Amino acid sequence: MRMTDKVLQNFNTSAFQNALIEWYHANKRDLPWRADQDPYKVWVSEIMLQQTKVDTVIPYFKQFISKYPTPRDLAYADQQEVLKTWEGLGYYSRARNLQHAIQEVVASYDGKVPDDPNELGSLKGIGPYTKGAILSIAYNQPQPAVDGNVMRVLSRVLKVDDDIAKTSARKKFETYAASLISHDDPSSFNQGMMELGALICTPKEPMCMFCPVQDYCRAFQEGVQQALPVKSKQKKQKVVPYTVLLIQNDKGHYVIEKRPADGLLANMWQFPMVPTVEIGNDHIEQWFHMEYGIDITKKVKKGNLKHVFTHLVWQLEIYEATTASTKVTDERLKIISRDELDEYPFPVSHQKMMKYLR
């Protein structure tokens, strides 16, 4: 007997489906991306919702769709403008991959989001979860869509103690989800699982008293819902110190720098950052001249700022500086007025410094 069969043995699948779907229809939140089933809008919402809370996504989704209502609008947009629209949402590769994939949809599929699992899944930024979400929600196909919510719900309902941080666990939960999914209403089933995870079957203190599938939940029956899911914790981030330079010239314009096209915060803009470990606080002006070809004078320290990423911590020491330059030769740099700062996409850490300038 296969492992999948053992876990699902004696499980009342159709009763579970009915209870979940009925609850979903009665309790689903009225969210902007649920106004219709436009595959493009479903896609945009699912990308934004990756690792991101609903409340955070709502205003971004509205602005994004009003700016780029159709795949073609997004495909032909300038990437810097797309990043500006994404500014503050984080994981900016999502925006770059989404636009890249949409361009492929326009070029290869006449602007229509493919409903073929292989075609859809091969698009940039669409992994197993997003593929299943789009196929089930927009095209009503019975495909599993296993995210963190679904793994949490299933780990409790089926009492599975696999470490959900591992890839192998996600694959296992996908086979369970594929077996459990309603073929009558795959969209409501998948969205119901995620809605249940968000509203009832929460990470801590799940509200089992209000749970529509309490009768079918093995963890609840045994009182172990608090101990599930099992998830190994990530290790601590590395702390990296930088000196940030808020450089102004005589006209009060600022020097800003475009980050590399790859890696952390790719193609975003920032106030120049000097890696303190490599350069040392005493050689910053020299180094800046060597690196960028302009002369600066470091002035007073304005403060410290700690910014935490998933696996990295920036320890920022912020200095005011001046330069006599009015133009730059280095391609990474620009000198712009304070008002023009609003036109460039900055990560949140640098937006905080910008706020401080006003």
Place this chain on the structure above:
DNA sequence: AAGCCGGGGCG
């Protein structure tokens, strides 16, 4: 399989 890639909210 493990590392890389943001940000906000919570207690």
Place this chain on the structure above:
DNA sequence: CGCCCAGGCTT
């Protein structure tokens, strides 16, 4: 401050 979280890509 540590902890949590609607993933996917690269190596």
